[in-house]
Amino acid sequence: xLKNRLxxxxxxxxxxxxxxVWMMRQAGRFLPEFRALRDQYDFFTRCQTPxxxxxxxxMPVKRFPIDAAILFSDILVVPQAMGMNFQMKESVGPxxxxxxxxxxxxxxxxxxxxxxxxxxxxxxxDITLEQLNNEIPLIGFAGSPWTILCYAIEGKGSKTFDKAxxxxxxxxxxxxxxxxxxxxxxxxxxxKKIEHGVHAVQIFDSWGGLLSPKDYNEFSxxxxxxxxxxxxxxxxxxxxxxxxxxxxxxMSQSKACALGVDWTISPQKAREFSGGEITLQGNFDxxxxxxxxxxxxxxxxxxxxxxxxxxxxxxxxxxxxxNVPVENAEAFxxxxxxxxx
Amino acid sequence: xLKNRLxxxxxxxxxxxxxxVWMMRQAGRFLPEFRALRDQYDFFTRCQTPxxxxxxxxMPVKRFPIDAAILFSDILVVPQAMGMNFQMKESVGPxxxxxxxxxxxxxxxxxxxxxxxxxxxxxxxDITLEQLNNEIPLIGFAGSPWTILCYAIEGKGSKTFDKAxxxxxxxxxxxxxxxxxxxxxxxxxxxKKIEHGVHAVQIFDSWGGLLSPKDYNEFSxxxxxxxxxxxxxxxxxxxxxxxxxxxxxxMSQSKACALGVDWTISPQKAREFSGGEITLQGNFDxxxxxxxxxxxxxxxxxxxxxxxxxxxxxxxxxxxxxNVPVENAEAFxxxxxxxxx
Numbered sequence: 027x028l029k030n031r032l033x034x035x036x037x038x039x040x041x042x043x044x045x046x047v048w049m050m051r052q053a054g055r056f057l058p059e060f061r062a063l064r065d066q067y068d069f070f071t072r073c074q075t076p077x078x079x080x081x082x083x084x085m086p087v088k089r090f091p092i093d094a095a096i097l098f099s100d101i102l103v104v105p106q107a108m109g110m111n112f113q114m115k116e117s118v119g120p121x122x123x124x125x126x127x128x129x130x131x132x133x134x135x136x137x138x139x140x141x142x143x144x145x146x147x148x149x150x151x152d153i154t155l156e157q158l159n160n161e162i163p164l165i166g167f168a169g170s171p172w173t174i175l176c177y178a179i180e181g182k183g184s185k186t187f188d189k190a191x192x193x194x195x196x197x198x199x200x201x202x203x204x205x206x207x208x209x210x211x212x213x214x215x216x217x218k219k220i221e222h223g224v225h226a227v228q229i230f231d232s233w234g235g236l237l238s239p240k241d242y243n244e245f246s247x248x249x250x251x252x253x254x255x256x257x258x259x260x261x262x263x264x265x266x267x268x269x270x271x272x273x274x275x276x277m278s279q280s281k282a283c284a285l286g287v288d289w290t291i292s293p294q295k296a297r298e299f300s301g302g303e304i305t306l307q308g309n310f311d312x313x314x315x316x317x318x319x320x321x322x323x324x325x326x327x328x329x330x331x332x333x334x335x336x337x338x339x340x341x342x343x344x345x346x347x348x349n350v351p352v353e354n355a356e357a358f359x360x361x362x363x364x365x366x367x
Numbered sequence: 368x369l370k371n372r373l374x375x376x377x378x379x380x381x382x383x384x385x386x387x388v389w390m391m392r393q394a395g396r397f398l399p400e401f402r403a404l405r406d407q408y409d410f411f412t413r414c415q416t417p418x419x420x421x422x423x424x425x426m427p428v429k430r431f432p433i434d435a436a437i438l439f440s441d442i443l444v445v446p447q448a449m450g451m452n453f454q455m456k457e458s459v460g461p462x463x464x465x466x467x468x469x470x471x472x473x474x475x476x477x478x479x480x481x482x483x484x485x486x487x488x489x490x491x492x493d494i495t496l497e498q499l500n501n502e503i504p505l506i507g508f509a510g511s512p513w514t515i516l517c518y519a520i521e522g523k524g525s526k527t528f529d530k531a532x533x534x535x536x537x538x539x540x541x542x543x544x545x546x547x548x549x550x551x552x553x554x555x556x557x558x559k560k561i562e563h564g565v566h567a568v569q570i571f572d573s574w575g576g577l578l579s580p581k582d583y584n585e586f587s588x589x590x591x592x593x594x595x596x597x598x599x600x601x602x603x604x605x606x607x608x609x610x611x612x613x614x615x616x617x618m619s620q621s622k623a624c625a626l627g628v629d630w631t632i633s634p635q636k637a638r639e640f641s642g643g644e645i646t647l648q649g650n651f652d653x654x655x656x657x658x659x660x661x662x663x664x665x666x667x668x669x670x671x672x673x674x675x676x677x678x679x680x681x682x683x684x685x686x687x688x689x690n691v692p693v694e695n696a697e698a699f700x701x702x703x704x705x706x707x708x
Contacts, residue, residue, distance in 0.1 A: 040587035185526055188688055192657035238630045238652050271612070272631060289579045290613060311579050347529055 028225070030162045033094040036339050037283050037305055038228060045330055045338045046093035047362035048165075049355065050266075051345030052086040053098045056355060059085050069114035070106075073099050076149035083154050087162065089352070090359045094163050094225075097154060099147055101169025101230055105178055107143035108135045108211055117332035118182055125181030132204045139210050140218040147215075151222040163225035167215055168253075170231035170267075171208040172246035175201065178208075187236055194245050201245065209249040213256045226262040228286070229253060235269015242273055255283050264307060268344060274299035284314045289314075289343035293332035306333060309343035310358065315350040326361035335367060369566070371503045374435040377680050378567060378603045378624050378646055385436035386671055386679045388703035389506075390696065391607075392686030393427040394439045397696060400426050410455035417490035424495045427589055428503065430693070435504050435566075435584050438495060442510025442571060443557075446519055448484035449476045449552055449670035457602060459523055461464065466522030478552050481559040488556075492563040492680045504566035509557055509594075511572035511608075512549040513587035516542065520550075535586050550590045554597045567603040569627070570594060576610015583614055593615045595623050605648060610636055615640035630655075632672035647674060650684035651699065656691040660698035667702035676708060 028034065032046035055061060060082060063072070072078045082098040100118055102112045116120040126132060141148065154164055177183075179190040194201040216227050234246040246267075254263050258281040265277055266286025274296065277285050284305035287296045289312075296306055310329055316323060330340060340362040346355060369375065371389035396402060401423060404413070413419045423439040443453045443461055456462040467473060482489065495505055518524075520531040535542040557568050575587040587608075595604050599622040606618055607627025614638065618626050625646035628637045630653075637647055651670055656663060671681060681703040687696060 111564045158573070186654070188657065191654040195655055195662070196659035235631060239633045239636075241652070269610075269631065272633065272636065287586070290576060290610065292580045292613065295580075295613065311532070313527070313529045313532040314536055316529065317536035321536070 027160050028163060029160055030093055032182055033339065034225060034262070036337065037264070039303070039337045042335060043367075045333075045335050045340045045362060047340040047359055048092045048094040048096065049086070049346050049358070050096075050342050052090075052092065052096065052355075053082045054346055055348035056350045056352065057085050057089070057348055058352070068088075069100070070112075073103055074146045076153055078294055079146070079150035080153040080157060083150070087158070090356060091361060091363050092162065094165055095154065095158060096165040096167060096228070096350075097147070097151060097219075097224065099150070099167070100231075102177060103144060103147065103165070103173065104168060104208065104215055105174050105299050107215075108137060108207070110135070110178055112177070115182075118186070118222075119335050120177055120182060122177065122181040126178045126204065127204070130198050132200060132207065135204075135207055137207070137214070140214050144215060144218070148158065148222045149243045151219060151224060155223050160210055164223070165226050165264075166216065166219035166224035167228045167230060168212045170229050170234065170246060171205045171212065171249040172237075173230065173232045174208050174212075175204055176233045178204065180310055187233055191236065191241075194241070198244075205245065205249050209252050213253055215252065216257055217260065220257065220261040224261070226264060228264040228266060231265065231267040233269060234267040235271075239272045242270065243276070245356055247273060247276060251280055254280050258283075266307070269297065271295070275301070278304045284339065286298075287343065288340070293329065297333070303337070305337040305339065307339040307341050310341070312342050312344050312347050312350075315342070315346065315354045315358060317332060317354075318356055320359040322354055323361040326358050327365055330362060330365050335365070368503060368562065370501055374504050374680065375566060375603070378605070379679065380644070380646060380678045383676060385706045385708075386674075386676050386681045386703060388681040388700055389433045389435040389437065390427070390683050390687050391437075391698070393431075393433065393437065393696075394423045395687055397687055397691045398426050399429070399693070410441070412599050415446055415487045417487050417494050420491035421486070421494035421498060423673050424491070424505075425498055428499070431697065433700060435506055436495065436499060437506040438492060438565065439558075440491070440508070442508070442515065442573075443518060443554055444485060444488065445509060445549070445556055446515050447530060448481075448556075449478060449548070450486065451476070451519055453518070456523075461518055461523060463518065463522040467519045467545065467642050470541050470544070472691070473541060473548065474628070476545075476548055476550070480556070481555050483557070485556060489559055489563045492560060492565060496564050505564070506531045506567050506605075507557065507560035507565035507567055508569045508571060509553045511575065511587060512546045512553060512590040513575055513578075514571065514573045515549050515553075516545055516586075517574045519545065528559075528574055528707070532577065532582075535582070539585075546586065546590050554594055557594065557598055558601065560665035561598065561602040565602070567605060568598065569607060571603040572606065572608040572611060575608040575614070576612075580613045583611065584617070588614060588617060592621055595621050599624075603605050611634075612646055616642070617693065619645045625680065627682070628684065634670065638674070644678070645680040646680065648680040648682050651682070652685050653685050653688050653691075656683070656687065656699060659696075660695055663695055663698040664702040667699050670708055671703065671706050676706070
């Protein structure tokens, strides 16, 4: 039924003519039409209004010949639904006035039925799928429990999330209780997304790379793996851990069907560490989209040669930057679409 | 003549009873006596007044049984001497009002004799060495040319230094001109430090880990290696590249005598990637110094077991955090000093 199966074929490790391509944060600020909408509605209004979320999701689809759409939303809608009142603050970013500091805060978190608390996401999926009309697959996503914990404890973004880390080191039993609560609710959330028809789900572990390999296993991977195990029979699960090169071997032995990698690892090493079989997704340096279209085109094609066309999804190594010219993003996508073996 | 040769022995790969220990930013804000001095003099006054720099350098030496002192200074004194007017701004950090934007900016940089522009650093070395009285060695340092470029282009700190990176991608020939100028002047600077008696020099590449392995070779390692080659006959050179796990193999084949590693790589992998021979320095997670003294003591001793006592310098994986209790830093140092094979 799906007209363009390139993305799903790559996830299944099938032979393809060329790799599929999409870009993390492709429905983002670099698009003039996104910026126009941004001036009218604040961040969480855009997430919470199904028609707007669907409209934004489709913006890059209308512009570029991409092989997958990803639902416009935010990883913080999950902790919001659990009772943490995250806001998006001008020039601060995500902000939580009362971050979690004690066991009572953790015990007071709620887990209402997804349909009640996050029904707007499910509605956005319904609208988007209808408008996509089976042209390309739709990806759903969630943050990793560790990454959500980082924001829940720190209360805002941070270079190093030392407050969140020291919370885990000082009170590991509290941290595990919080991580388990987030994990359980995230599983319910992604199950509902899958029921509503997303073709794959991606888990974003933005801050796993701030941990030592040992602490990563204890505080991040353990919970990501629970999510993977709970969902693998129901959908395809992709895990993207920024800076988590050291965990590629462990991840590749899980039931995840693909792993995202950032640009600080060479394609060769990424294949080596992940065992050479599992599908990899990445890893163009987002800052390189600020160079010239010709350079972008050539380096993107070199990236495909380095990863190989099989079991590979072309993408950036992290989200697209707001100041990337549209023609530069276009050059990146064109390089993949025109790639010839 | 030096009474405690443990640090030098480790750099030379000699058998030792226990590894030497020091902490990056050990002369820093976590010390109450540092904070008291900080209220009286601003940041660059402290760097530029030899008596103050020496006094601060000795603060941790007086408190802890550490095996090396590192001269209190800043990596930005080098670009300051070249004509970039860096200031330290409250709640912003390093700040350059007119960052480098064009070729003329690069061509207008100066390279006055070190004795004139950075004589205060040399004077601080003289005073410090006299007061150290040959008890322990003194380390001198400089930033890597790439890391200095990051601040010179960006004008201030950044999570991702995308402006600096895109400058390099858009105008590589300008970037190389700037990097070469910084390199040449850094060599002169470190040569003078060595003449004045520092026992080793460490190059801090704080932002090399933001680059892809290929771009790292082009924009960072190429210049670090020039510095290493220029100095290796005159002193011992240690290279610390934060996030630069992917370059350990290349680095280990250079004439550097030791490599610093951060906590996101396991000791086993660090040994494997660096070939197993070269001395390694690191890599306790600085945030872990916010856990309990008992936990710190045990994990620090485990770190020594994992690295092995030979060709190893115990340290943190990055600078000590300002909010670390003094007794926690003490537990870390005690764990190493009391380590028994």
